[in-house]
Amino acid sequence: MKRTRRNSGFSLVEMSTVVGIIAILAALSFAALDVLPQRTRLTGGALEFAAAISSARSHAYGRNHRVVLLLNAGTEAIGNPIEYWVVVDPWSNMTATLKANPDWKTLNDLKPGPPAPAGSEYPLFDSGHFNPSVRVFDKGFVEAMGRVAHKGCTAELKGKIALARGPTEGTSTFPPPFCFVPNEKGCTFCTGGGTVPYRGAIFFEPDGTVSFTDALGNPPLNGDGSASISFRPMGGGGPESVQAVVITNTGIVRTFSAYR
Known part of the structure; x- marks a missing residue:
């Protein structure tokens, strides 16, 4: 019987299929690698800011002094990085200083008035930028x-929330027990929005309480x-991809991701 020799190569259809699969996987990998660094930087920034808040509160409690975190955050339309400064307020007059310097941009623009001695500066504890x-x-x-209330934020639950003192009315987007936290703008305690940078301050008292201006x-x-x-993150x-940092006036800090 005569044996026939079988061709051991690949057909054109098979080669085209393999090349197509490789091209699709390469495109998906490139897209993932393009977005991943953006999300990594975003997560790092949110965690860094949450850590700065927790550190400021601990510093106020440990040193028995009011500590203030100042925030100057560029919006999506502005290219400046988000900056923050954590300072000690030994004269408890930062609120008056903010009122006297409404156009401040950095810590250098905020010079303490009376009862601080002339030429004084707020002691800098920490600073950074994203x-x-x-x-x-x-x-x-x-x-x-998507403006959809979290399914766990029921009317019965709202009456039982005890994580914060004072107003507890929010938009119910954060999961329990943070349903009461407001989240209708980029920074709920700041001045700014749109083309105007967000600016604001978080005050940490020695007794552990927190307030905002x-x-x-x-x-x-x-x-x-x-x-x-x-x-x-911009560009990916x-x-x-949005992440939020939540702060209550009892000092609780949490981060949340919109990824579903």
Whole structure:
């Protein structure tokens, strides 16, 4: 019987299929690698800011002095990086200083008045800035979540929340037990939005309580119960990439992601 020799190569159809699969996988990998660094920087920025808040509160409690975190955050339309300064307020006059210098941009613009001695400066405890690709998400966490209340935020639960003193009315987007935290704008305690940089301050008292003011030293409209600030990466990912930092006036700090 005569044996026939079988061709051991690949057909044109098989080769085309393999090349097509490799091209698709390469495109997906490139897209993932393009977005991943953005999200990594965003997560790092949110965690860094949460850590700065916790450190400021601990410093106020340990040193028995008021500590203030000042925030100057460029919006999506502004290329400046988000900056913050953590300072000691030994004269308890930072609110008056903010009111006297409403156009401040950095710590150098805020010189303490009486009862501080002439020429005094607020002692700097910590400072930092985010990667320039990290921005405040101007529409707030509620927009990133699609303006749908979390299913666990029921009317019965709201009456049992005891994580904060004062107003507890929010938009119910954060999960329990943070349903009461406001999130209708990029920074709920700041002055600014749109093309105007967000600026504000968080005050940490020696007894562990926390309060908030805008850049002019005025408390937010919702009172001092809680606040939130939402971040997003520029150049990679949509609203689902937004991350928020939540702060209550009892000192609880949490971060949340809009990714579902």
